[in-house]
Amino acid sequence: MTATASAPQRVTLAAARRPARRRGLAWVSLALVMAVLIIWPLVRLELRAFDNGGDAFTRMVTYPGIGRVFLNTLIVAVGSVLIAVPLGTVLAWLTLRMPPALRRVMAILPIVPLMLPAVAKVAAWTYLLSPRTGLLNTLLRSWGLGSGATGPLDVFTMTGIVVISGVTLTSFVYLFVHSSLEQRGAELEAAAAACGARPWTVFTTVTLPLLKPAVIYSTGIVFLLSLGQFSAPLLLGAPKNIDTISTLMYRVSGDYPVDYALGAALALPLLVIGLLVVVAQRRALGDERRYAAVSGRARQVGVRTSWWAAVPLVIYLLVAVVLPLLALVVVSLSPYWSGRITPSRFTFDGWATAFADPSTQQAISTTAQAVGFTIVLVVPLGYLAALALLQRTRVPAPVRRVIDLISSLALSMPSVLMGFALLLTYSTPPFRLYGTTAMVVVAYVSLMLPHAIRPQLTSMLATGPEYSEASRVAGAGPLATTWRVGFPLIRSGIGVAVSLVVIMVIHEFAVSLMVTSPGRRVIGTLLYDATNFGTAPQVAVIALLMVAITTVGIVAALVAGGARALDRV
Amino acid sequence: MSTWFSARHRGLRRSVHVGLGAVLVLALAACGSSGSADQPAKSSIDPNLGGDAAWQQIVDAANAEGKVVFYSANDEDSATVPPAFHAAYPKIQVEVQHFASGALTAKLDAEAGNTATGADVASHSSRVWWQANAARLTPAKGPAIARYWKDTGFVYANGAYTLVGGNPLGAAVNTDRLAALGATPIKTYKDLLQPALRGNVGVVPGEGSPAAEQWWYYAGQEMGGASGLQQLAALQPRLYRSGTTPLATDVASGEIAVGFYATRSSVTALADKGAPVAFVPLDPVISIGGYTGIVGNAHPNAAQVLENWLLSPAGQVALAGDGNALTPLDVSVLGAESGNARQIPKGSHVTDGVLLPEQTSFYQNVFLPTVVGRS
Numbered sequence: 001m002t003a004t005a006s007a008p009q010r011v012t013l014a015a016a017r018r019p020a021r022r023r024g025l026a027w028v029s030l031a032l033v034m035a036v037l038i039i040w041p042l043v044r045l046e047l048r049a050f051d052n053g054g055d056a057f058t059r060m061v062t063y064p065g066i067g068r069v070f071l072n073t074l075i076v077a078v079g080s081v082l083i084a085v086p087l088g089t090v091l092a093w094l095t096l097r098m099p100p101a102l103r104r105v106m107a108i109l110p111i112v113p114l115m116l117p118a119v120a121k122v123a124a125w126t127y128l129l130s131p132r133t134g135l136l137n138t139l140l141r142s143w144g145l146g147s148g149a150t151g152p153l154d155v156f157t158m159t160g161i162v163v164i165s166g167v168t169l170t171s172f173v174y175l176f177v178h179s180s181l182e183q184r185g186a187e188l189e190a191a192a193a194a195c196g197a198r199p200w201t202v203f204t205t206v207t208l209p210l211l212k213p214a215v216i217y218s219t220g221i222v223f224l225l226s227l228g229q230f231s232a233p234l235l236l237g238a239p240k241n242i243d244t245i246s247t248l249m250y251r252v253s254g255d256y257p258v259d260y261a262l263g264a265a266l267a268l269p270l271l272v273i274g275l276l277v278v279v280a281q282r283r284a285l286g287d288e289r290r291y292a293a294v295s296g297r298a299r300q301v302g303v304r305t306s307w308w309a310a311v312p313l314v315i316y317l318l319v320a321v322v323l324p325l326l327a328l329v330v331v332s333l334s335p336y337w338s339g340r341i342t343p344s345r346f347t348f349d350g351w352a353t354a355f356a357d358p359s360t361q362q363a364i365s366t367t368a369q370a371v372g373f374t375i376v377l378v379v380p381l382g383y384l385a386a387l388a389l390l391q392r393t394r395v396p397a398p399v400r401r402v403i404d405l406i407s408s409l410a411l412s413m414p415s416v417l418m419g420f421a422l423l424l425t426y427s428t429p430p431f432r433l434y435g436t437t438a439m440v441v442v443a444y445v446s447l448m449l450p451h452a453i454r455p456q457l458t459s460m461l462a463t464g465p466e467y468s469e470a471s472r473v474a475g476a477g478p479l480a481t482t483w484r485v486g487f488p489l490i491r492s493g494i495g496v497a498v499s500l501v502v503i504m505v506i507h508e509f510a511v512s513l514m515v516t517s518p519g520r521r522v523i524g525t526l527l528y529d530a531t532n533f534g535t536a537p538q539v540a541v542i543a544l545l546m547v548a549i550t551t552v553g554i555v556a557a558l559v560a561g562g563a564r565a566l567d568r569v
Numbered sequence: 570m571s572t573w574f575s576a577r578h579r580g581l582r583r584s585v586h587v588g589l590g591a592v593l594v595l596a597l598a599a600c601g602s603s604g605s606a607d608q609p610a611k612s613s614i615d616p617n618l619g620g621d622a623a624w625q626q627i628v629d630a631a632n633a634e635g636k637v638v639f640y641s642a643n644d645e646d647s648a649t650v651p652p653a654f655h656a657a658y659p660k661i662q663v664e665v666q667h668f669a670s671g672a673l674t675a676k677l678d679a680e681a682g683n684t685a686t687g688a689d690v691a692s693h694s695s696r697v698w699w700q701a702n703a704a705r706l707t708p709a710k711g712p713a714i715a716r717y718w719k720d721t722g723f724v725y726a727n728g729a730y731t732l733v734g735g736n737p738l739g740a741a742v743n744t745d746r747l748a749a750l751g752a753t754p755i756k757t758y759k760d761l762l763q764p765a766l767r768g769n770v771g772v773v774p775g776e777g778s779p780a781a782e783q784w785w786y787y788a789g790q791e792m793g794g795a796s797g798l799q800q801l802a803a804l805q806p807r808l809y810r811s812g813t814t815p816l817a818t819d820v821a822s823g824e825i826a827v828g829f830y831a832t833r834s835s836v837t838a839l840a841d842k843g844a845p846v847a848f849v850p851l852d853p854v855i856s857i858g859g860y861t862g863i864v865g866n867a868h869p870n871a872a873q874v875l876e877n878w879l880l881s882p883a884g885q886v887a888l889a890g891d892g893n894a895l896t897p898l899d900v901s902v903l904g905a906e907s908g909n910a911r912q913i914p915k916g917s918h919v920t921d922g923v924l925l926p927e928q929t930s931f932y933q934n935v936f937l938p939t940v941v942g943r944s
Contacts, residue, residue, distance in 0.1 A: 130819075132825075255671060427679040517687060533814050535818065
């Protein structure tokens, strides 16, 4: 009897284990796909550094001026952090000190600089702050500031590179800190003030400690982004021989023959620092529950508001967006860059030339294709990875940890390093994808995967499992539940993911320079080529075109993702 | 091999400047200082002249392919090649992609083995690359190479690649600013070392481009060697790593008064728009050599047709007829409609990017530390 009873039981348990095993294999496959996309190219590149007994390291340390290159990289990274973190934090804090009506409009504005492509911003600042002919310098000299025929400011210096990098990265810090401040409300500060604490005491003993996770996280992100900063050192550092690791790696990629081993040796410190920063961030934050605020629904109570709080934000927008855009518009309408604004000579020749150029049309077409294919591939992949990261899903813990690690690692890698690794991997056998749109798409999917995961994961965390469980109880299968319940619930998260991918792919520049062939230029590389071979009006026109395409892409993604997605970009 | 070619080649190898091009330089100076680009001339000589039935089959097959992709390091080719080639072969669309030689060779290497896409024909200055890849290149089969280039000595590896032209570099001068600085007119390399130009000079250091490094070796000798470069460094030159167009742009705007290592085409394009800028060829002429060959096989017949056209009088007039680039051929070969085409001065330096030890040493140990500030 016992034997006859236990046999069906064993069959049932085995049958139950089979789908579980299949599910486990599916999640392992997902982790493998992510590893192939992100880890494998990096490993393949770094193994090159150890070819021939690691003589690439000898070549690296004997490279002329290599010490200065590493020092420059560090100065750019630390300098950018010192500008971006305080500035972003102050802007976020001031936003919440504005009257509510004003806040609703102004809160979104500090992230507008992210819509300007990096190359476009840098090019614009050369028109504004070239020592002799920069429009701002000319204006400042006319006001009696500075002496002689040059200055008082010079964008082609280390200071210029650091300030432009720092101002650009301020938007990232603002995003994290503003989000943190808004979520936790101001009740604790109000309570401290009610107990008699002075404003400075409230700020140092309540506000700053509660901001610690956001500040630490954004400091790490800004440090890593500025460590791999590429556009500003490449375009502004050349006149005074200011190289960073990124620019040196790019030059190595253009030498004949390409010295992948030297590139890998140069990349290794960036790789190691990236890993260390990710680990340090996690250790510093520890258990995030320590920073939880008391209220379930945050309120900005007891906050004294003032219209004056908008002034620094307006100045920031003026510097980061308005001035560069105005410079680009003026130059795009000029017959050539003359260092002067002469409306009587304005012409649309630059616009006509750019649109008539087959390269522009081809680049827009390739960019559109690459964006489309990337979204189609990376958003579902990000959805699956986000599901895997949800604690409530039945994903084996080691697989979950691997997926988490890969997505964090991909965020911490400088673009130039990824570009170099992707070029090596996909231009050689067995792939030989160089010259095809497929190579561009594979590269973008590898780069964009982390950006497609986070917004969808956030939406999933916010919605909870109840609706999906109800759907399953009512008899719907997993696919039907995902289609009818899961997707609609995280629609805004998908919208944000698509928006981020659109922005980042259109602005992508460092990887594109390496993986795109002459016949498969994207709009970012077209802009860079224009800075090398084109006229100033051509540069300005393509830069403005990129801004326009980015805006259209974001609006389209937000329409699809719903109006609330705008707040979450 | 002609005697003057031998002399030129020895000049390349041993850095012996013969200086037989002075008259030509003066003529170029007269053209260059006018500040306007000449209209490209158009040759009526049939590029298929001398072609047999087998060649006609290639032309027919090329027409059927309908497209050819041309990578060029010469900044003018994007504008000049498509219309002129289209006039000769209206059924074949030529797509021209422009890159600096260093980036171009890296991209050609990445494309190697990829048969579906990429360049069919390329033109760039790094003969080292052409030598290393000669075995995988397809030799030119058209009639032009035998008809016009047979004894020139510019055809290498059994027709795998050919010296197709020379780009004479010089100075871009902002005429308004130069006058305001009180500097004397610039005609020679040493004229660039005037103390009056301090803080107003820009140079393209050309790191990573062997042809550019070789060019600086020759130019450095004309300036007086290491001491000349020290004088140049004392002027605190601004470095333009990204190339000749940004240099010309900054000269045109007045950001700098003089740009050194300038191409005529980049300067005259701005002068034509009203910028106070002029190209000044320097005496003696030092040109960047451009080599062409068939590098891919996505459009094998159209590649042959384009390569043949580049080597024909029609192609040479399109490339050099505006006087910006120089042709390796005797101008009389190009016919009566050669426009302002000029031959590379006999005995002048034409870079090939094959650096001799003394050239590498000069660039690495003298030029880079002195002018670029890297040791």
